Amino acid sequence: MPKALFLYSSREGQTKKILSHIEEKLSDMEVETLDLHSVENIDFTRYDKILIGASIRYGHLNKNLYQFIERHREQLDKAKAGFFCVNLTARKEQQGKDTPEGSVYIRKFLVKSSWKPKLIGVFAGAxxxxxxxxxxxxxxxxxxxxxxxxxxxxxxxxxxxxxxxxxxxxxxxxx
Structure with a gap:
């Protein structure tokens, strides 16, 4: 059975709740979910896929997320890896704020981060x-x-x- 690693950076828990929903949809995959802020070293080769979810607070992703990505960027680049961010602006779906192209937070992430995920999502939070x-x-x-x-x-x-x-x-x- 393929194995996925889910990592999250969440403040009130909505990001982790979204990861749980994704896990439910991946019935043919074993998933391990970890708080990105409590993980030091990870052997990404143990996993077939990686997914990182992070929330926005006052217009910013947690700085520890960027530090984590920098520490593990080489492994993330080699992995089948995705990223999503959770924010309240994405509730404006009619304005396209729930798309990677329409999200100012994803644009900022792609500028600040050296990692370019293979899959990117944007979800409204709570x-x-x-x-x-x-x-x-x-x-x-x-x-x-x-x-x-x-x-x-x-x-x-x-x-x-x-x-x-x-x-x-x-x-x-x-x-």
Missing amino acids: LYYPRYNWFDKMMIKFIMSMTGGETDTTKEVEYTNWDKVSLFAKKFAEL
Whole structure:
């Protein structure tokens, strides 16, 4: 049975939830899922495919993601590897913000990172207002008010398009 390594950089857990959904769609593949921030050395040759998922916070991917990629870039370049980012801007599907071409975050990633994944995805995340500390709650509410999003801080709203995630899973399986 082919084996895949899923790595995630997530703050509230939506990225990991998306990886779990992808894993469910890959019934003919053994998947190991690890928090990218707690992994030191990885033997990528043990895996047939690699998938990295990372979330955006205040317009940026975690700097540790870039450090991880630099440490393992040679192995990632050789692997059948994909990458996706999770952000709230991707909820604007009608504006193309949920595509690699239309995502400012993917464009920034491709400039900042020396790794060029074979497959790239962009998914809308989730708003978990009740889980945020006061500062984050107010900052995210301000950003959402500027971008036409949910501002009721008592709500949790999931924007992830699960059909789109399933399609990405199929593309990942075909790598």
